[in-house]
Amino acid sequence: MDIAISTTGRHLLKALFAVLCLLLYAPLALIVVFSFNDADIPTELPEFPFKGLTLNAYREFIANPELTAALVTSAKVAAAASAAAVVLGLLASMALVRRRFFGKALASAFLLSPLVIPYVVFGIALLILFHEISFPLSMWTIVIGHTVIALPFTILILSPRLARIDVRLEEAAHDLGASGFRTFRSITLPLMTPAVVSAFLVAYVVSFDEVVIAQFVAGNTVTFPIYLFSQLRFPTNFPQVLAVAVVVMAASLLVVLAAEIGRRIVERRLHIELEGRADEAPPPTSAEPAAPQAERV
Amino acid sequence: MAVDARPVARSAPFLRGRRRSTATTAGLIGTPIVWLVVFFLVPVGIAALYSVGVFSFFPGEQRFTLTYWKDFVDGSVYLDVFWRSVKISLLTSVIAVLLAYPLAYYLALVAGSRKYVLLLILISPFFVSYFLRLFAMKVLLGDQGVVNSFAYWTGIRDPEHPIPQLIYSQFAVVTTLIVIYVPFVALPIFAALENLDRRLLEAASDLGASRWQAFRKVTLPLSLPGVLAAFVFVFIPTLGEYFTPLLVGGTSGHMFGNSIADAFLSSQDWQTGSMLSVFLLATVAILMAVFARFLSMQRLETE
Amino acid sequence: MSTEHDGETTKRTLGRGDFLKLGALTVGSGVLAACGAEGASEPEPAAQGSTEKAEERPPIESEPGDLNILEWAGYEYPTLGGKGGPLQPYVDQYGKPKYAFLTSDDQALGKVRAGVTPDIVHPCVSYVKDWVDLGYIQPWDTSLMPNFKDLNPSLVKNAQYEGQQYFVPLDWSFSAPMYRDDMVEPEGGEDTWAVMYDDRYSGKISWWDSPLENFLIWGYVQGFDPYDWDQWTDDVLGDATSYLIEKKKNVRNFWSSEPDMIADFKNGNIWIAYAWGNAFSQVKSSDVSVVYGDPKEGRLSWNCGLVLAKDTENYRHAHEYANAWASAEMAAWLIPNYAYGHTNTTVSTADIDPALVEAFKLDDPTALEEPKAHIERYAPDRRRFARAWEEVKAA
Numbered sequence: 002m003d004i005a006i007s008t009t010g011r012h013l014l015k016a017l018f019a020v021l022c023l024l025l026y027a028p029l030a031l032i033v034v035f036s037f038n039d040a041d042i043p044t045e046l047p048e049f050p051f052k053g054l055t056l057n058a059y060r061e062f063i064a065n066p067e068l069t070a071a072l073v074t075s076a077k078v079a080a081a082a083s084a085a086a087v088v089l090g091l092l093a094s095m096a097l098v099r100r101r102f103f104g105k106a107l108a109s110a111f112l113l114s115p116l117v118i119p120y121v122v123f124g125i126a127l128l129i130l131f132h133e134i135s136f137p138l139s140m141w142t143i144v145i146g147h148t149v150i151a152l153p154f155t156i157l158i159l160s161p162r163l164a165r166i167d168v169r170l171e172e173a174a175h176d177l178g179a180s181g182f183r184t185f186r187s188i189t190l191p192l193m194t195p196a197v198v199s200a201f202l203v204a205y206v207v208s209f210d211e212v213v214i215a216q217f218v219a220g221n222t223v224t225f226p227i228y229l230f231s232q233l234r235f236p237t238n239f240p241q242v243l244a245v246a247v248v249v250m251a252a253s254l255l256v257v258l259a260a261e262i263g264r265r266i267v268e269r270r271l272h273i274e275l276e277g278r279a280d281e282a283p284p285p286t287s288a289e290p291a292a293p294q295a296e297r298v
Numbered sequence: 299m300a301v302d303a304r305p306v307a308r309s310a311p312f313l314r315g316r317r318r319s320t321a322t323t324a325g326l327i328g329t330p331i332v333w334l335v336v337f338f339l340v341p342v343g344i345a346a347l348y349s350v351g352v353f354s355f356f357p358g359e360q361r362f363t364l365t366y367w368k369d370f371v372d373g374s375v376y377l378d379v380f381w382r383s384v385k386i387s388l389l390t391s392v393i394a395v396l397l398a399y400p401l402a403y404y405l406a407l408v409a410g411s412r413k414y415v416l417l418l419i420l421i422s423p424f425f426v427s428y429f430l431r432l433f434a435m436k437v438l439l440g441d442q443g444v445v446n447s448f449a450y451w452t453g454i455r456d457p458e459h460p461i462p463q464l465i466y467s468q469f470a471v472v473t474t475l476i477v478i479y480v481p482f483v484a485l486p487i488f489a490a491l492e493n494l495d496r497r498l499l500e501a502a503s504d505l506g507a508s509r510w511q512a513f514r515k516v517t518l519p520l521s522l523p524g525v526l527a528a529f530v531f532v533f534i535p536t537l538g539e540y541f542t543p544l545l546v547g548g549t550s551g552h553m554f555g556n557s558i559a560d561a562f563l564s565s566q567d568w569q570t571g572s573m574l575s576v577f578l579l580a581t582v583a584i585l586m587a588v589f590a591r592f593l594s595m596q597r598l599e600t601e
Numbered sequence: 602m603s604t605e606h607d608g609e610t611t612k613r614t615l616g617r618g619d620f621l622k623l624g625a626l627t628v629g630s631g632v633l634a635a636c637g638a639e640g641a642s643e644p645e646p647a648a649q650g651s652t653e654k655a656e657e658r659p660p661i662e663s664e665p666g667d668l669n670i671l672e673w674a675g676y677e678y679p680t681l682g683g684k685g686g687p688l689q690p691y692v693d694q695y696g697k698p699k700y701a702f703l704t705s706d707d708q709a710l711g712k713v714r715a716g717v718t719p720d721i722v723h724p725c726v727s728y729v730k731d732w733v734d735l736g737y738i739q740p741w742d743t744s745l746m747p748n749f750k751d752l753n754p755s756l757v758k759n760a761q762y763e764g765q766q767y768f769v770p771l772d773w774s775f776s777a778p779m780y781r782d783d784m785v786e787p788e789g790g791e792d793t794w795a796v797m798y799d800d801r802y803s804g805k806i807s808w809w810d811s812p813l814e815n816f817l818i819w820g821y822v823q824g825f826d827p828y829d830w831d832q833w834t835d836d837v838l839g840d841a842t843s844y845l846i847e848k849k850k851n852v853r854n855f856w857s858s859e860p861d862m863i864a865d866f867k868n869g870n871i872w873i874a875y876a877w878g879n880a881f882s883q884v885k886s887s888d889v890s891v892v893y894g895d896p897k898e899g900r901l902s903w904n905c906g907l908v909l910a911k912d913t914e915n916y917r918h919a920h921e922y923a924n925a926w927a928s929a930e931m932a933a934w935l936i937p938n939y940a941y942g943h944t945n946t947t948v949s950t951a952d953i954d955p956a957l958v959e960a961f962k963l964d965d966p967t968a969l970e971e972p973k974a975h976i977e978r979y980a981p982d983r984r985r986f987a988r989a990w991e992e993v994k995a996a
Binding site for chain 2: 705707708712715804812849850852854855869870983987988990991994995996
């Protein structure tokens, strides 16, 4: 018998999964449906009944300068924040994985701590900081905030990947006379590419959708979620917002899928070429085998 | 979501035989740390100073004082709001974890080869903008929304008297938060269950255990770290939730995050707002310290 | 008129709090001192206190032109006036301004303190002093606004602070309890503010999310003058807070966006709400049977308008925009469409639905004053009420 599950259990769980997915996707389906709704008053939040099909919302949002500007701003902010988070994440990962130093546990806990800070508190604290040093609020203050919250994500993605790269490759490069940076640039970084891309994408999504911190430190800047929130409260062009949402949803799903597939393909190829082991080999159940190797040479 | 930096067999983790420049190490680890210190610790520190009146919005009021803290602890309304937030967060987290566990179990131990695809399906809603999912919940629960329309159609309620507690209530807040967080919560549980060595279960079976016993004695205990991580990952953010209670909470769903934001934006009381923020942060820090024993943060190192 | 009373109130309450505020904002007070000295020597009602003569300012073409306005929802172009309406000439010539929205005067102050920097804000007249104290605004140069001379002189005078024209008074109207007359019957048969607390309509009531007004209403229902600040001892405030907390259970939500509240009314989610005249005219047009109350305690009344940021780079653009707002065209649009009064005196109400004119006394700005209505007045210690309101919301 299958010790993990009985046949009735299996059916029950399948059903539960289906029901819950339905529940999770119902709101999203509503968004898609309403984006085609022919609402004659754009200044009202859509409610039933559904009035009729139209592509107006999609047409109009492209022509709406505020909406498109907000999208562009969010894209820029996310790009900057992700880049910064990936760079900082790479530095941190290199230190945490390849170096020994005192207080490593504390450092790693500190670097990961933004994961659990309530964003309301962080947004306000940042606002206070900028206020005290009279630093004007702008797109860059949002970038700063987003970099902080994206950093743990990039570290969590980059570190395991770095750890799996055989360090003897780097040592070979050193033995051949390459400097630390050259080694990093020519050996480590290319091997890390899939993880770097993943980290960048995750940071991008985190930043693009983030609104609490943005709300507090944006000043006059309008990012897409800020525009959304303003439309929820003061709907002037609401159906267009739904149309954008559908487009963004589709786009991010595509990007994530592509990234996942791409990552797996590249990883598989790299593994076969350089590390000579297949993905499916089970990881060692303890680190014991590695230690004697370290001492041996 | 612990960092798994276990080395591959037959490779040494550290660079041997070359001078490990401490300057480089310092630079490597120092840069991100300095960034965090400047943009994370320092702001929090300034907020703490605001909370004791060392900084204040009107410079004339500057003086060190514990009145803000004292008022708070002495049973002010903010303390009540805090406990209400705890209640809502607790409810949300427990239900979310209870819902997510069977899902993760299904994916990890039952679904077989399709598990990653199904996992992706489960997580995807998380990529949709938070606000839009919030708005969609409003449409679902609103007086003219899906649930109520269904009720009118079947005659359970008449259109002038929609089910009142669906929206603008604590129920709305809890339900919305659960729908938003369940995909996120399933991940750590899934990770924990996936790492479960099935041979342990088979051993239990060979020893004559029933499914239920195997679950209770093997699966559940081994997945507990994942469950705890999941719980933490929903409990702590929901404690400080702001937009959900604002938009669907009505008059009784006012949460701690709202009090903080109001203090800054409407009451012009930065001292109280900072005090509340520091308090929330301290609470979260303590909770994290407690849970850190169960979360394997140590695995970030490669020894 | 209430001007004297206003001035008296202002001077009387210039106490410790105000002194500290003024003294602390050294930059602000420096400018104020300069303006004040200039203004004091010019007794005309529309005093100009700008530190530069209009001719010395750079021409409009050299300004960036990206006007940023902090406005009430519903006052933004194109919702206000529609395409081809009174703001269209400005938009055609200078481009569409960017709008951020405020939900109340308190929140507008909070937003600006928190780093939003609009060129123009649209607060209400009782907050002028707060904006001056904040050090954020400068007086308007009325010589740059040809339409300014058409504005009602007494409201213009009321909008000055220390002789400086910090505020261009534009729209005015009432705040009153609006309710469904087919579903709601006020206690005692007479319109009263107490309908906001009526237990019989639990779950169908909406209050405005703003501290002061909710306490004012309570004060009027209790029967004392809530603008007599001495009456608000800690005990009285405590009583008010407890009462509001108790009646909160009847309240469905605290509205902060007027379009939201209007939608709720139209959908039948709400039967009673604190509302401005605009909400009434919008809801009425949708065949929901609604009445704009005239409570026996008296309606509240307000007069809102524009203030100018001190550090604006769009000085002339701002004046052009304010001028467009002050125009007879704007008045001619605002009055019938939003059922608000407008301070431009050259517009006749002859073409407007007499029922509306009567209901809102649109042809009579003195309708804003005592005893017919209670015009808004400066409140010296807003924070106290804000804290009490926070208690009500959080309970």
